[in-house]
Amino acid sequence: MIKFVLMVNRQGQTRLSRYFQPVELSRRAALEADVVRCCLSRKKDQCSFVEYKDYKLVYRQYAALYIVVGVTDSENELSVYELVHNFVEVLDKYFSRIMFNLDRVHIILDEMIQNGHVVETNRSRVLAPLTALDKMVD
Amino acid sequence: MSDVVEKTLTALPGLLSLDSQPGSTKLSSSSKLGNLIRGITELTSKHEEEKLIQLELTSIKEQVSSPNTSMRQMKELMVRAIYCEMLGYESSFSYIHAIKLAQQGTALEKRVGYLAVSLFLNESHELLLLLVNTVLKDLQSTNLIEVCMALTVVSQMFPKDMIPAILPLVEEKLNHPKEIIRRKAVLALYKFYLIAPNQVQHIHNKFRKALCDKDPGVMTASLHIYLQLIEENPEGYKDLTTSFVTILKQVVGGKLPMDFNYHSVPAPWLQIQLLRILCLLGKNDQSTSEIMYEVLDESLRRAEINHNITYAILFECVKCIYTIHPKSELLEKAAKCIGNFVLSPKINLKYLGLKALTYVVQQDPKLALQHQMTIIECLDHPDLIIKRETLELLFRITNAQNVTVIVDKMLEFLRVNKDDYTTIDLVGKVAELAEKYPLM
Numbered sequence: 001m002i003k004f005v006l007m008v009n010r011q012g013q014t015r016l017s018r019y020f021q022p023v024e025l026s027r028r029a030a031l032e033a034d035v036v037r038c039c040l041s042r043k044k045d046q047c048s049f050v051e052y053k054d055y056k057l058v059y060r061q062y063a064a065l066y067i068v069v070g071v072t073d074s075e076n077e078l079s080v081y082e083l084v085h086n087f088v089e090v091l092d093k094y095f096s097r098i099m100f101n102l103d104r105v106h107i108i109l110d111e112m113i114q115n116g117h118v119v120e121t122n123r124s125r126v127l128a129p130l131t132a133l134d135k136m137v138d
Numbered sequence: 139m140s141d142v143v144e145k146t147l148t149a150l151p152g153l154l155s156l157d158s159q160p161g162s163t164k165l166s167s168s169s170k171l172g173n174l175i176r177g178i179t180e181l182t183s184k185h186e187e188e189k190l191i192q193l194e195l196t197s198i199k200e201q202v203s204s205p206n207t208s209m210r211q212m213k214e215l216m217v218r219a220i221y222c223e224m225l226g227y228e229s230s231f232s233y234i235h236a237i238k239l240a241q242q243g244t245a246l247e248k249r250v251g252y253l254a255v256s257l258f259l260n261e262s263h264e265l266l267l268l269l270v271n272t273v274l275k276d277l278q279s280t281n282l283i284e285v286c287m288a289l290t291v292v293s294q295m296f297p298k299d300m301i302p303a304i305l306p307l308v309e310e311k312l313n314h315p316k317e318i319i320r321r322k323a324v325l326a327l328y329k330f331y332l333i334a335p336n337q338v339q340h341i342h343n344k345f346r347k348a349l350c351d352k353d354p355g356v357m358t359a360s361l362h363i364y365l366q367l368i369e370e371n372p373e374g375y376k377d378l379t380t381s382f383v384t385i386l387k388q389v390v391g392g393k394l395p396m397d398f399n400y401h402s403v404p405a406p407w408l409q410i411q412l413l414r415i416l417c418l419l420g421k422n423d424q425s426t427s428e429i430m431y432e433v434l435d436e437s438l439r440r441a442e443i444n445h446n447i448t449y450a451i452l453f454e455c456v457k458c459i460y461t462i463h464p465k466s467e468l469l470e471k472a473a474k475c476i477g478n479f480v481l482s483p484k485i486n487l488k489y490l491g492l493k494a495l496t497y498v499v500q501q502d503p504k505l506a507l508q509h510q511m512t513i514i515e516c517l518d519h520p521d522l523i524i525k526r527e528t529l530e531l532l533f534r535i536t537n538a539q540n541v542t543v544i545v546d547k548m549l550e551f552l553r554v555n556k557d558d559y560t561t562i563d564l565v566g567k568v569a570e571l572a573e574k575y576p577l578m
Contacts, residue, residue, distance in 0.1 A: 014224055018257075028226050029225065029226035047488075047523045054559055078450035078486060079447070079454075082400070082450060103253060106220075114325060115294070115329060115332060120358075121406075121407050129283065129287075133245055133249055136244075
């Protein structure tokens with residue numbers, strides 16, 4: 001299962017964090033900093049899957065942003081690696097018309113991952129509820 | 139970086155502008171959150187961050203308590219509170235206002251209220267009870283978007299003791315004409331199963347109905363419940379094997395609508411889910427395994443496209459083939475597949491290949507022998523993760539002849555390794571080997 005999804009920049013500043021297993025607020029900053037340190041120390045030609053504590057990190061870099069997903073051992077790392085890309089493509093499709101919004105990114109993530117499991121990967125279906133909401137506002 | 143990624147990168151203005159162009163104007167200048175994020179980005183010390191966030195929290199606290207704050211403004215305030223909590227600064231005073239926002243807001247305001255609740259609270263939080271009435275109301279709304287929101291939040295967190303109050307309403311939604319409602323209702327039931335399985339025992343036949351739903355999304359949602367049920371009791375669901383095989387056949391054969399494709403591969407995560415289910419059903423069961431051979435063969439063949447997601451499916455396929463009752467032709471093809479992974483110059487595939495080898499090596503030690511040169515190369519690989527995975531593999535194929543060499547390599551690795559968990563794990567393995575081969 002997926003334990004958390006993080007979007008962190010190279011300076012270690014968190015842009016988005018979503019925890020599917022409870023982690024105390026006070027421990028999150030340290031965890032995130034440690035995770036990004038771990039990913040930053042990796043070179044370009046190295047594996048995108050890192051063993052971290054008793055679970056694994058799957059990370060993917062997009063320019064200055066790292067998207068890191070914490071997963072349990074039973075997860076298929078490559079499928080999570082591509083899930084990240086799918087997520088980025090969904091964001092790309094949606095935000096090409098709208099300015100970046102923290103709440104909207106969360107709403108999109110809500111549609112894709114619940115309880116640590118992948119629930120929807122069809123791009124149009126992921127965006128449908130949000131697009132409907134946007135129409136209501138207009 | 140591939141072309142696709144490059145294209146995606148340049149089309150992500152908002153996200154990247156925060157980090158690649160300082161002082162960018164992509165964020166709306168009137169957005170308080172935008173200003174806050176920009177402010178935080180430019181700071182260099184934790185102390186300064188604390189000061190800025192405390193100021194922000196004080197401001198938010200003032201405004202949420204004011205009677206003049208509209209729901210629209212409340213929405214903005216909640217998002218700012220979410221941001222503060224994301225950085226690790228508690229804003230518990232806003233929790234009750236999140237619930238109020240979900241109650242009193244409309245459209246996006248309501249949605250953000252629900253979002254805030256799902257981020258702020260947890261299953262056992264006392265305030266969660268206050269959400270139940272709002273959820274009940276929204277579930278009965280004529281506005282389908284509100285029904286969707288309610289179902290979404292229910293799938294994320296819901297107080298266990300209140301399930302009986304909401305269960306009939308959710309069950310009713312299983313028959314809704316709109317697929318999105320049916321799908322979300324199934325996911326809500328999955329959540330109920332996770333937190334209180336005995337509460338949903340009586341509706342197993344409804345899960346079955348969802349599995350046969352004409353909409354692939356609803357069917358996919360039901361697989362979450364089935365995977366769980368089958369993990370716990372494979373015997374009870376062997377009769378569904380043919381259904382799962384048929385579904386996988388249709389997916390692999392491209393029978394789903396185009397929008398379920400990801401880079402021309404039909405519903406890859408669905409394929410993976412189905413393969414996992416088949417794996418559990420076919421284990422130690424020859425007759426059930428025989429039902430799956432054809433579709434597994436088909437999956438192996440179809441996954442010819444050179445894309446990561448195809449390799450992910452292949453990995454799952456190979457794992458399944460090696461877990462269920464053996465069939466030599468399939469094993470041969472699967473072995474070839476693993477070989478291709480291990481020999482691949484792409485490091486992620488190499489990793490996957492090693493992982494697969496570790497999984498199958500007990501059943502097929504010859505396979506490891508076949509690739510021993512590559513394995514030996516991987517032992518000296520600059521990437522510690524590959525090295526580590528190789529050691530894991532070697533541990534499985536240790537015998538009296540090679541134990542000394544393998545333990546030597548493990549000790550060598552321990553000298554450079556800095557991670558505690560890996561150290562503990564490897565030391566345990568060395569100890570185990572020392573016990574098993576005392577004369578080494």
